[in-house]
Amino acid sequence: MYKCCIFDLDGTLVNSIYAIQRSVNLSLEKWGMRQVSVDECRVFVGDGYKKLLERALEACGDSKLEHYGEAVNLYPEIFKGCCMYRVKAYDGIMELLDFLKENHIKTAVLSNKPHPRTLDNVEGVFGKGRFDLVYGEREDKGIRKKPSPDGVWALMEELGVDREEVLYLGDTNTDMRTGKNAQVDTVGVTWGFRDREELEAFNPELIADHPVDVVRYIKDVNGIE
Incomplete structure (x- = not known):
């Protein structure tokens, strides 16, 4: 039972996919990277925001994750303001x-x-x-x-x-x-x-x-x- x-x-x-997508894209804007799609975010999520950012950066061309450290610090503040977006x-x-x-x-x-x-x-x-x-x-x-x-x-x-x-x-x-x-x-x-x-x-x-x-x-x- x-x-x-x-x-x-x-x-x-x-x-919550739109909130996640919005937060990722606002983070990527800092380095002039392309926007990630909802379908991409569906695959990126699930293992915490650090892994989410790693996958997004790699997909957008940062194969060496040169911006990873800064992104990890930036994302939580952005997400704090976006976490209820269309949820x-x-x-x-x-x-x-x-x-x-x-x-x-x-x-x-x-x-x-x-x-x-x-x-x-x-x-x-x-x-x-x-x-x-x-x-x-x-x-x-x-x-x-x-x-x-x-x-x-x-x-x-x-x-x-x-x-x-x-x-x-x-x-x-x-x-x-x-x-x-x-x-x-x-x-x-x-x-x-x-x-x-x-x-x-x-x-x-x-x-x-x-x-x-x-x-x-x-x-x-x-x-x-």
Whole structure:
């Protein structure tokens, strides 16, 4: 029986691709580089902003990453002002969260996004208190970024749940590896930033095309009418 759902943020709970694209492009403007597309950003994201910038710089011609150090310092300030740009919950997410609450299933968010910006997105879209716990990147506290299982295990300990009681949901190969590394059941969602083929390669317990698929799956596992 599932007693807790842990959600990735970007591409799973919220569509934040336009905020990310805008922040990357405003950063690249400093060196007169071309603008990156939404489709490019969908591939660049998932492993934290430093890896995002590395991929964007390489794609725009900075193969030696000469601007990487400066970009890493510049991006967080730009992103602070852009992190809510056109960000919204995916269709069906509110209903899924309502279902979980009604059935006393705990909810948490685990993102590789900087922790303050994770809070900005979650509270800006869902309000305060919608989730039991919300965590962004916390490597300064010794918790490694996804796909390390550290974040999932830390949330499990705080929420008082065991591995067999947890369902982890995400939209990228990083998320699928996170779930597998944490040894928890995993759901790949196709409404986010990556395609079904990428998710299926990891054989998650469920591939969901809409949040209602997650509701049906949990009802079946937990024996909810």
